[in-house]
Every structure is written in C-alpha cells, then in structure tokens.
Amino acid sequence: MANALQSLAIRNLIHARVPPETRGRAFASSSAALNGANLTGTALAGPAATSLGGAGALQLAGAGTLLVSLAAASVLFRPQPAEPTTHPTPPVSQSTEPTVD
Numbered sequence: 001m002a003n004a005l006q007s008l009a010i011r012n013l014i015h016a017r018v019p020p021e022t023r024g025r026a027f028a029s030s031s032a033a034l035n036g037a038n039l040t041g042t043a044l045a046g047p048a049a050t051s052l053g054g055a056g057a058l059q060l061a062g063a064g065t066l067l068v069s070l071a072a073a074s075v076l077f078r079p080q081p082a083e084p085t086t087h088p089t090p091p092v093s094q095s096t097e098p099t100v101d
Helices: 002-017 020-076
Strands: none
Touching: 002 020
16 A cells, blocks of 8 residues: 555656656656665565564664655755746837827
C-alpha cells in the first residue's frame, strides 16, 4: 500500500513540476534512480541483517530513509516560481490628442 502511494506521489510531482517536452526523460530518470535504489537496498540488506541482526538492519534502513527524506524535503517543498501571465496587454495609442480630419 505504501509503495503504491509513494509511486503515485513521485509521478504527480514529476507531472506537476516538469515541462511537458522533458517529462518523458524525467519519468525515465526517476524510474532508473528508484530501481537502482531498490537493488542497492536489497544487496545491502543481507550483510546488514547478518552483522546487525534483523531488528538492527530495519533500524538502519529506517534511519537512512529518514535522513534521505529530510535532505530531499528542502528541495521538494521549496516555493515554485510564479508562472508568467499570458494576458494580452491592451494596445497603447500613440497620441492622447483626438485626431481631426
């Protein structure tokens, strides 16, 4: 359940913050980074459980997750710049004097 919510949150962040023309590359980069992190965690879990025991390995994983989350929070929750307005400006007349024919 939590993994599904995490995946949805990541996809929504990318969709909201990345311009449409580079969104495909952003989704690919995100997937590659997440897959690499999952593989790294799996590879480190065995040695951690052997040396720290099951409870110690889970505590280490939780501490690592907390540290990475706190580091990422400053980037993820910073204010976004305002989007430029696209309202057309009214034409400016060249003269304020009425024209006489």
